[in-house]
Amino acid sequence: MSDPMLREKKFLKPVLHILEEKSHDRNSIVRQMAVRGLGNLVYGAPEKLKKHKKFLMVILIRALSDPFSSEVIGESMKAVAKVLKELKEKDIGSSFRDLTQEIRTYFDNEDDALRLWSFVLFGILARLTKRKWKGYFAEQVRQSWVTLLLHLEDPNPRVSVECRATFHLCVPFLGLKRLQTAVNEHLDGTAELKPEELQVDICRHLAKENAELLENLYKSTIMYFFSRWEEIRAVAVKL
Numbered sequence: 001m002s003d004p005m006l007r008e009k010k011f012l013k014p015v016l017h018i019l020e021e022k023s024h025d026r027n028s029i030v031r032q033m034a035v036r037g038l039g040n041l042v043y044g045a046p047e048k049l050k051k052h053k054k055f056l057m058v059i060l061i062r063a064l065s066d067p068f069s070s071e072v073i074g075e076s077m078k079a080v081a082k083v084l085k086e087l088k089e090k091d092i093g094s095s096f097r098d099l100t101q102e103i104r105t106y107f108d109n110e111d112d113a114l115r116l117w118s119f120v121l122f123g124i125l126a127r128l129t130k131r132k133w134k135g136y137f138a139e140q141v142r143q144s145w146v147t148l149l150l151h152l153e154d155p156n157p158r159v160s161v162e163c164r165a166t167f168h169l170c171v172p173f174l175g176l177k178r179l180q181t182a183v184n185e186h187l188d189g190t191a192e193l194k195p196e197e198l199q200v201d202i203c204r205h206l207a208k209e210n211a212e213l214l215e216n217l218y219k220s221t222i223m224y225f226f227s228r229w230e231e232i233r234a235v236a237v238k239l
Contacts, residue, residue: 001040012045016052023059028069035063035072039079042086049086056083057095064102070111077106077117084124089132096133100125100140107147112156119151119159123166126173134173141173146217149199174213179205 001019006012015037022034038056041049049056060083063076080099084092092099103125106118122144129137148167154160168187171180182205186198206214 001037002043004044006041006044012048016041016055020055020059023063028066028072031063031066032069032072032075035060035075035079039075039082042082046086049083050091053083053087053091054093054095057092057099061095061098061102064099070114073106074111074113074117077114077121081117081121081124084121084128087128089128089130092128092133096125097136100137104140104144107144107151112159115151115154115156116159116162119148119162119166123162123169126166126169129173138173138175141170142213142216145170145174146221149202149217150221152198176205176209176213178209 001015006015019034019037022030023038025031025034038059041052041056057080060076060080063072064080066072066076089096100122103118103121106114107122109115109118125137126141145167148163148170151163152160152167154163164187168183171183174180179202182201183198186194186201203214203217206217
């Protein structure tokens with residue numbers, strides 16, 4: 001799929017249809033390789049990408065919810081990241097909604113790699129969002145920002161670093177300039193993040209700027225820890 005000869009029309013269409021077919025294969029490794037091949041269209045025929053964008057997004061979003069293989073899901077995330085970096089907001093179309101919702105489901109996944117890539121993709125969407133989907137994405141950020149805030153202390157250092165970058169990109173969608181300024185002071189540069197100080201600053205600014213969002217922060221945090229506790233207890237019972 002990275003070979004330039006793929007740019008010839010007589011090769012591209014048959015190959016895409018074969019990969020689409022193989023993305024349904026019973027063997028998870030075949031599904032994984034088919035998804036990887038579709039993502040590599042970015043290298044083999046980049047000028048054809050927009051022409052086939054809808055075709056690609058449908059297959060890759062479906063693969064994000066593969067019920068049997070986390071490897072297929074991870075491969076799809078990587079492929080989506082490649083494709084999105086070559087597109088603009090208007091190119092994604094109605095797939096934007098499904099993609100955003102699907103990505104959010106992996107923020108708390110127990111698989112480190114899936115959490116990592118979910119934050120990578122959410123950050124890419126934040127960069128892409130300009131006009132058409134701005135209102136919708138802002139609402140998704142409002143629903144996710146507590147989770148993002150908590151994962152700044154993710155036990156996996158790579159995940160926490162990626163979450164930091166994504167959180168930084170998402171804060172402007174909350175529409176709170178004073179809060180954004182406070183967050184920027186903590187996240188700009190490469191200095192070591194001090195989550196406790198960041199959280200105190202966020203609460204202080206929300207108390208002045210948006211009491212409703214502060215209440216949402218408290219409730220969401222409590223619900224988050226309660227849900228995680230239930231998961232831990234369920235695992236302990238099984239053990």
